[in-house]
Amino acid sequence: MSSIVEVCLAGESVILDADRALIWQRRVLVADVHLDKASSFQRAGMAVPLGDEQRDLDRLAALAARHDAAEIIVLGDLVHAPPRPGSTTERVLLNWADAHRDLRLSVVLGNHDRDARERLAHWPLSWLDDDVTLGPFRLRHAPAPCPDPALFEIAGHLHPVVRLRDGNRDTARLSVFWQRPGGLVLPAFGSFTGGHPVAPAPGDRLHAVHGGSILSLPPRAA
């Protein structure tokens, strides 16, 4: 198994990376990073440690380096909830941005980012409206019916996973890229994020990631 697959979307050749990212024209697209989620748990009395913030930002930088990308676009839910000013998460992000000034970071507003544009206005990144057009692609947080059939939608929000059986009794839940006729849903990027099983229609393609590998599953028969 390899760590990337190439697929053709809207006539464009794009790369799906096993680290849950899509690469197109020196851009890295990811969705649902959910930085600072552990802090929400901590405030609610649950001792879940921080640490995934640094790890996930490092993964983003590594993806950009590996694919020689200049921009990272997050399709919503960069943060789980806007971190407090001066919090560890904020410090980690600002340090990271400082170390990667050559990288542009753009974020489509997701449901978890609702107040982020105001509260995190000082973060060195650009907030994009939900639903922006980029070449043949329409970038959104939550997938929605597309008014323009010429555009191919790339979205997140759903945290798609699939349950696979290994022939014996074990089952595994794997994150997937869910490729449909008019759009693609990215797997959640954040390390501390869960998933929801998807019900692919006949003709849909699923690209499952596990460890450092990505595997395109055979299309389901009608």
Added chain:
Amino acid sequence: MPDAGPRIPAGALPAAVDRWLDARGWTLFPFQRTAIAAYLAGESGLVHSATGSGKTLAAILGPLCEALTTDPDASPSAQVLWITPLRALATDIAHNLRTVIEGVGLPWTVELRTGDTNSSARARQRRRLPSLLVTTPESLALLLSYPDTLRQLRGLRAVVVDEWHELLGNKRGVLLELGLARLRRLAPALRTWGLSATLGNTETALQVLLGPGRHGRLVASDLDRPVTIDTLIPASLERFPWGGHIGLKQLDAVADAIDEAGSTLVFCNTRFQAEAWYDALLRRRIDWVDRMALHHGSLDRDLRERVEVLLRDGSLKCVVATSSLDLGVDFTPVDQVIQIGGPKGIARLLQRAGRSGHGPGRRSRVRCAPSHALEMLEYAAARRAVAAGRIEPREPLRNCLDVLAQHLVTRVLGEPASAEDLLAEVRDCHAFATLSDAHWAWTLDFLTRGGPALKAYPEYQRLVVQDAVLRIASPALARRHRMGIGTITADAAIQVQWLGGGRIGHVEESFISRMKPGERFMFGGRVLELVRVRDMTAFVRRATSSKRAIPKWVGGRLPLSSELADGVLELCDAFAAGDTREPEVAALAPLLRVQRDWSALPGRDTLLVERIQTREGHHLFLYPFAGRLVHEGLSALVAWRIGQQQPATFTTAVNDYGFELLTADPLDVDEESLRRVLDPTGLADDALACINAGEMARRRFREIARIAGLVFQGFPGAGKSTRQIQASSGLVYDVLARHDADNRLLEQARREVLEQELEALRLTQVLERSRTQRIALTQPERLTPFAFPLWVDRIQTRLSTERWQDRVARMLGSLEKAAGAA
């Protein structure tokens, strides 16, 4: 053991008690007098009996006699706490206790406090507790979290723990140990009494109940009646047994047996089996429709209560039940008990037998209907073990940090305390008597700072230290903690409800999560169709199609106990020596002969190993008779060790008697290599290497995370605000493993996997024993009677329903043909 303790001479009881007993024509038994006298002398203790009744009276009369002599006209609050493990039993117990209390003329109030108690009753109880409160370990924990109830509990005189053996050995028992330690501090004059079935380690049971270093009185019931265990031996016995039909082949024999007796309890091992039997019996005897009922722990409380009332007043002919009716209340009218399938343990079978033939001088009788021919050996083995007085012990748990963390929060919610006081209180129970300073320090860190890695938990809050005293950090956290108390059971309960409203009961989340909308399942004697699952509720409607597709619902499959397994091997030895005195062995002779002629018989000194080749590939069957959990671990270990010598892909199947490894290519196996594979040296390392221990620990962590408050389940009406802080325990496990790898709860998950899921101790014993055993390595031409059920089990998990039944039927046909006429 005879009790040489104080006894109340006849006539020395308060007159009101004597009058009440006389009016009923009752006389107290010596063991009841012993218990009452010991109580009045200020002692604590444990009353145990194998089957009998009268324990309730032995425990309650002490406190009542005391009240009658000191203050007979008062109805004071919080005199006695009565703790029962099953809230389904609480109603009956309260009813029985109320009858006694009214009978002796005390104006005491008796109330229930369980998870089912409504909020207005709970609020009233917080202001004023009744004289006697019947409650569960979880509801006791909740009571201990309120300062206003704590104040009332300071005057508590007695706490009675009913069915203590059901709590010993699990985390609910540990939670109760902590609760009892707390009660002992609140009420220094408190007397603690336990009621228990007889165990192999009754002394330990007493010690754990009272806390380390305390002395108490062990009172054995002299009511233990002789027990008859017999088997409904099928007229024609299959030589190639399999469990797929859950015993329904015995339907007619069981229905006839029910006909013969006035009233019958039919015990099944799983709810699935109970549902299927209820349905089948009703089809066979449609005229029983108004006099037959179903009882299992998933049914809604109202339904269960209705059944219990009908059972008590004798208007039911037959109740099909699971372990939900194993415990507690004595249903006087039951004439006989029928056990469907293997009992898996001696104590369990004895207890079920004890539900029949109540009353002095009457025998208890349990008739057993095998769902699988080999189970007949279990019945015979159980009968011999009972005759010899061999009963399984229950080992108490130690150092469960998850339960400790939950309790400490509860503890300081009720009353803030210093770390020193907390430690002293906690070490005053058996489960934490040996708690190390390091584990204690870690637990405090976990609660106050999240963990020792300070920078990983900057915004954590739960307990805070103020003026050297620990208290909860905020009222919101207090509320959430109380919501979480009682989530000791690992599986969340999903409410089952009609589409139009109306609750039917609850099932495990893991069961529902495997189903898709539109699928059918049997529940409460009806076939239901799942419509949708939302907010912890499964909405269902009556299934319209008559096709009876019932998904398998495992639930509560206990492994065969060591004691019973040894008994089964003993019977194999006896058969080999020509001894067929046990009727079950005689009935099984055709099967055992085929086994012996085609291969060999296992025995206490013989480990049987079979190599068989079929079109599917090369099978290796081992029969250590160590229970399914050990076989799961052992099969993985053997596969891994063989795989080290010879690369191969294995498919496995296990049951209580043995396991199967299937490979595409022949394995290089002889006695010498088997000895190497079964060498106990390096077991722990190899077990961890070969078994997917990481994944098992991750699953195990689910329960730990819930108990320790690392995940939040949400609660009815909490709505979306809590969704932000919900994550699966698996995710939390991964985050901890990445950023706080020394977390002791991860260590606990690994330890629980080894000790409980793999039964590492028993696994080691099996390997040690194999060193001294002869290995009988045979190469039968086809599947043997012992191999066949394993083969069926594997086929069944891999194929769709219709296909596996076809294949089983075909295989059965060819094996029977090969075995020739019986």
